[in-house]
Amino acid sequence: MNQIKPHIIFLMGVSGVGKSTIGSLLAETLNIPFFDGDDYHPEQNIQKMSQGKSLNDDDRFGWLQSLNQIAFEASQNKGCVMVCSALKESYREILSKNIEAYSKWIFLNGSFEQIKKRINNRSGHFMSSDLLQSQFDILEAPKYAINVDISLTPKKMVEVISKQLSEKSAFGLFGLGVMGKSLARNLASKGFDISLFNRHVDGQEEDVAKNFKDEFEELSTALAFDDVALFVNSLQKPRKVMLMVNAGKTVDGVIEDLLPFLENGDIIIDGGNSNFNDTKKRFDYLASKNIRFVGTGVSGGEEGALKGPSIMPGGDLEAYKEVQPYLETIAAKDANDLPCCTFIGTEGSGHFVKMVHNGIEYVEMQLLAEVFTILKAKGHNPDQIADILASWKATTNSYLLEITIDILRKKEGNDWLVNRIMDKAGNKGTGNWTTISSTQLGVPSTMITSALFARYTSFYKEERIEANRNFAPNNTPNLNFSAEELLEAYHFARLMNHYQGFKLIQEASLSNNWGLNLSELSRIWTNGCIIRSDFMMELVSIFKVSDNLLKNDEIIQRIKALKPSAQKVTSQCILNEVAAPNLIESISFLNSFSVANSSANLLQAQRDYFGAHTYQRNDDHTNKFYHTDWINN
Ligand SMILES: NC(=O)C1=CN([C@@H]2O[C@H](COP(=O)(O)OP(=O)(O)OC[C@H]3O[C@@H](n4cnc5c(N)ncnc54)[C@H](OP(=O)(O)O)[C@@H]3O)[C@@H](O)[C@H]2O)C=CC1
Ligand SMILES: O=C(CO)[C@H](O)[C@H](O)COP(=O)(O)O
Numbered sequence: 001m002n003q004i005k006p007h008i009i010f011l012m013g014v015s016g017v018g019k020s021t022i023g024s025l026l027a028e029t030l031n032i033p034f035f036d037g038d039d040y041h042p043e044q045n046i047q048k049m050s051q052g053k054s055l056n057d058d059d060r061f062g063w064l065q066s067l068n069q070i071a072f073e074a075s076q077n078k079g080c081v082m083v084c085s086a087l088k089e090s091y092r093e094i095l096s097k098n099i100e101a102y103s104k105w106i107f108l109n110g111s112f113e114q115i116k117k118r119i120n121n122r123s124g125h126f127m128s129s130d131l132l133q134s135q136f137d138i139l140e141a142p143k144y145a146i147n148v149d150i151s152l153t154p155k156k157m158v159e160v161i162s163k164q165l166s167e168k169s170a171f172g173l174f175g176l177g178v179m180g181k182s183l184a185r186n187l188a189s190k191g192f193d194i195s196l197f198n199r200h201v202d203g204q205e206e207d208v209a210k211n212f213k214d215e216f217e218e219l220s221t222a223l224a225f226d227d228v229a230l231f232v233n234s235l236q237k238p239r240k241v242m243l244m245v246n247a248g249k250t251v252d253g254v255i256e257d258l259l260p261f262l263e264n265g266d267i268i269i270d271g272g273n274s275n276f277n278d279t280k281k282r283f284d285y286l287a288s289k290n291i292r293f294v295g296t297g298v299s300g301g302e303e304g305a306l307k308g309p310s311i312m313p314g315g316d317l318e319a320y321k322e323v324q325p326y327l328e329t330i331a332a333k334d335a336n337d338l339p340c341c342t343f344i345g346t347e348g349s350g351h352f353v354k355m356v357h358n359g360i361e362y363v364e365m366q367l368l369a370e371v372f373t374i375l376k377a378k379g380h381n382p383d384q385i386a387d388i389l390a391s392w393k394a395t396t397n398s399y400l401l402e403i404t405i406d407i408l409r410k411k412e413g414n415d416w417l418v419n420r421i422m423d424k425a426g427n428k429g430t431g432n433w434t435t436i437s438s439t440q441l442g443v444p445s446t447m448i449t450s451a452l453f454a455r456y457t458s459f460y461k462e463e464r465i466e467a468n469r470n471f472a473p474n475n476t477p478n479l480n481f482s483a484e485e486l487l488e489a490y491h492f493a494r495l496m497n498h499y500q501g502f503k504l505i506q507e508a509s510l511s512n513n514w515g516l517n518l519s520e521l522s523r524i525w526t527n528g529c530i531i532r533s534d535f536m537m538e539l540v541s542i543f544k545v546s547d548n549l550l551k552n553d554e555i556i557q558r559i560k561a562l563k564p565s566a567q568k569v570t571s572q573c574i575l576n577e578v579a580a581p582n583l584i585e586s587i588s589f590l591n592s593f594s595v596a597n598s599s600a601n602l603l604q605a606q607r608d609y610f611g612a613h614t615y616q617r618n619d620d621h622t623n624k625f626y627h628t629d630w631i632n633n
Pocket of ligand 1: 174175176177178179180198199201205208244245246247250253254271272273274298299300301302428
């Protein structure tokens, strides 16, 4: 009986390892078609080989593509066993293109001496040591394959393969909260075999994984667990376990729970919003235990995780390559149909980039909240504000603008729901960490800090009510600017936000030698993530020619054109006591940043006066430091 799902089972290994024998036996056992790759060489390859010449990669390319086509067609049917030496990773990529989720790799593994002896024992066969050695020389053994020792009998080998294929999942997801559930469904709907785990807490969290599996058809073949040992043992080796749990101590606790059951070379992927410093520590700690670690940012919220998030993996590149097919397949796709997933860099760089993504997100959200405040102060109700924002989509569309329009239109009875929501904004830490990082790196990310502090301010609800009694103006605001000017001020502030966010990433990259590519980062943020926008699409090409938005001619012209509206709107807000800290910060930042000779000279003098901290002179370019006796002439 065939217990195996219709997968494409690629049997690979050097010549003489027994691929055809084992492959046909396996196909017979599983009752699925068998294809021997060697039977599908084009005529010119056959001729070349018959002249004793070996094939080069160009000769192989078309042949591998035709095998991929056969495998693709089989994937739409019962699946198949396909035999091909597939010694290099690049060959395997061609073979499994577009069917990554259905592909299973079996590596028939034997020593040089073992295989040579075996070939030479076959009647009528001889293979020179040189030819066999050349195969071993180019062999890139895949760590992700099911490794089968050829010293077993063919029957036993087929048994081992069948057992591994029928009982083991390719990928494990640990933590079935908002994000874990969506990612699990996304993986399963793409055809991946997955194991699911959620903890058991008596009376509170019982059979979470099993119940979840039963709820969705796409999870019918998933394996569900609340026992860590069984979960880990349900995974093919090297095991790939993705954590979607709360950042912080929970991640460390879960890692300790998993460690006793993991083996050398297994991979943990932390997909939560972990602090990048923790990710670096975990990377080193797990490396000391021979466990590989990928710390990845995932953005898109519940819906994005289900339909395609933006994914920002960092850490161990070799480990990433093994989980790449999973992450790239479930990721959102950009305008060119490329996955919004790219290896960010070493250490905690993936989580750093996700953290700054959230910092930019905080600002994008705060700016829309301030626009809401201003339009309310101009007398508009939420529906009218939604209409105004909808008209902005043509010039400055973004995911956050779109959801804000939806939110503003939502009613509960006769009132808008937004009016019933307590005005205390929560946060889970990423905005705070972005601010800490910017201060540590000495980068003026003032917009992010201002957006973060606006959330903190919101939390002082009772004190704000009292301050309102003491300080609020008696007269109603008279904001003297148009909706078009407000749009321009908003647009201006978004430019400053993106300048500051990417600047922070760039400085961190230089400081940590991460070699981050701003264009590629903006590309993976064009879809799937919370800060996707039309402007982000533009940034992909802008960052190809310039790594500093404030030095880019196109952006400079835009800022100049928008600045008068930013000045007008923000000054009107100040005069009318309408709270718009982030919009005000945007113009304030540019005002400070575009001063060629600032008042920092006086600060230096003050520092030198009271603390002899010394200063440099602008009429001496030798970098010499001076100290003045400010009291005695
Ligand atoms: N929600 C979002 O929009 C996004 C969230 N993230 C990040 O993804 C991660 C998960 O977020 P989300 O899914 O929203 O969070 P949830 O709170 O919805 O889910 C948390 C998961 O962690 C599990 N968990 C908590 N404590 C433990 C523990 N001690 N041992 C084992 N499992 C535990 C929970 O299990 P149980 O159900 O049993 O409590 C649950 O499965 C977080 O780091 C978050 O910041 C990233 C991008 C977007
Ligand atoms: O990562 C996310 C989106 O990209 C999460 O939604 C995150 O929780 C948002 O941050 P906060 O809770 O601090 O507002």
